[in-house]
Amino acid sequence: MPCKMVQVARNREPGSVPVYLNVYDLTHINGYAYWLGLGIYHSGVQVHGVEYGFGAHDHATTGIFEVEPRSCPGFSFRKSILIGTTDLGPREVRAFMEKLAKEYSGNTYNLITKNCNHFCNDVCLRLAQKPIPRWVNRLARLGLFCNCVLPAGLNETKIRQVQSKNRPLEEEKKKLRSQSKIVDRGNVCAHLLL
Numbered sequence: 001m002p003c004k005m006v007q008v009a010r011n012r013e014p015g016s017v018p019v020y021l022n023v024y025d026l027t028h029i030n031g032y033a034y035w036l037g038l039g040i041y042h043s044g045v046q047v048h049g050v051e052y053g054f055g056a057h058d059h060a061t062t063g064i065f066e067v068e069p070r071s072c073p074g075f076s077f078r079k080s081i082l083i084g085t086t087d088l089g090p091r092e093v094r095a096f097m098e099k100l101a102k103e104y105s106g107n108t109y110n111l112i113t114k115n116c117n118h119f120c121n122d123v124c125l126r127l128a129q130k131p132i133p134r135w136v137n138r139l140a141r142l143g144l145f146c147n148c149v150l151p152a153g154l155n156e157t158k159i160r161q162v163q164s165k166n167r168p169l170e171e172e173k174k175k176l177r178s179q180s181k182i183v184d185r186g187n188v189c190a191h192l193l194l
Contacts, residue, residue: 019083019128020046021120023136024075034078041136042075043120045083047127048090052097054119056109063106064097064119084128096126112140 022044025031030039044053044067051069070077088096104119117137124132134141 017047017086017088019086019124020069021081021083021124021132021136022046022051022070022072023078023081024072025078026075028076030078037135038138039135040139041078041117042072043117043132043136044069044072045120045123045127046070046080047086047088047093050090050093052123054104054109054116055106057106060105060107062101062104063109064101064104066097081133083124083132084130086127088127093127100126115140 024042026040026042030041033039044051046069049069051067051072053065053067053072054063055065056063070080100123108114117132117140121132121137124130
């Protein structure tokens with residue numbers, strides 16, 4: 001009698017999907033400042049093999065984007081920190097990010113009060129019920145007290161999209177104009193959630 005293969009649905013353990021904070025250096029000075037508990041960092045949240053971040057641009061569309069984990073263009077990867085776990089599946093996380101996109105438009109980015117680290121803290125609190133380490137956003141908190149001495153142009157850091165050779169620019173522009181869903185990860189390093 002031949003043996004039959006039967007697929008058995010595996011139940012996921014509650015809270016079994018890891019949520020990581022990927023931290024990047026914005027400057028080489030972080031090599032020294034890190035040991036003093038200081039530094040200027042970019043961060044992204046990694047879950048289900050996708051890293052989500054937040055950046056500035058001039059439009060009222062979302063500033064949330066996704067990249068390959070530990071590969072955010074323009075930054076130097078420092079470390080990955082396990083924040084906790086979530087029981088949300090990939091589709092639920094994507095739906096969560098689409099909903100969160102309304103709160104994080106690119107033109108609301110502020111280096112001191114609403115930056116990528118604030119976004120990551122918000123995401124980690126909602127997905128894993130734990131905050132990011134305080135040192136990651138320490139300079140923004142210090143800047144809140146010293147805002148009057150910071151240069152006005154300091155808040156004008158804009159995200160940029162890195163175009164792949166494999167996808168024409170016009171096709172990418174069409175996708176960015178679509179307001180329905182997250183842009184496919186495809187061959188572009190950073191995609192905006194719309």
